[in-house]
Amino acid sequence: MVTISFASDAERNRLLEGDPGTRVAGTSGGESYTVVKANGGGYVAVNRMCPHLGRIEFSGERGSSNGEWIKCSLHTQTWSLKTGEGVDQYDRALPIEGSIKVLQVLECDGEFSISTD
Numbered sequence: 001m002v003t004i005s006f007a008s009d010a011e012r013n014r015l016l017e018g019d020p021g022t023r024v025a026g027t028s029g030g031e032s033y034t035v036v037k038a039n040g041g042g043y044v045a046v047n048r049m050c051p052h053l054g055r056i057e058f059s060g061e062r063g064s065s066n067g068e069w070i071k072c073s074l075h076t077q078t079w080s081l082k083t084g085e086g087v088d089q090y091d092r093a094l095p096i097e098g099s100i101k102v103l104q105v106l107e108c109d110g111e112f113s114i115s116t117d
């Protein structure tokens, strides 16, 4: 397991106390992630940046999530937080291929880590 670091305790607490879909940027093992509070409990981590063009942060204002999916508002691609597969895209004029990697996150006493199993 590799510990996830956040910019501040306030960001960590926002993730702990937030509703499903709460997104916070974190780093672990030299990689940048967006950690998401999953619907139904638990947390997952995905890449910090949307894989399409690589300029939009999932954890920022142009990202959104309900805890089951995560969405980039630029071209409105949505990915499943269970499978990583693309599940919907409103802007069908710009088809986006591919999936995102979804990593399981363990939380214990307010400490977050990514499972390497």
Ligand code: FES
Residues within 6 Å of the ligand: 050, 051, 052, 053, 054, 055, 056, 072, 073, 074, 075, 076, 077, 096
């Ligand atoms: S930049 Fe995110 S869907 Fe295009």
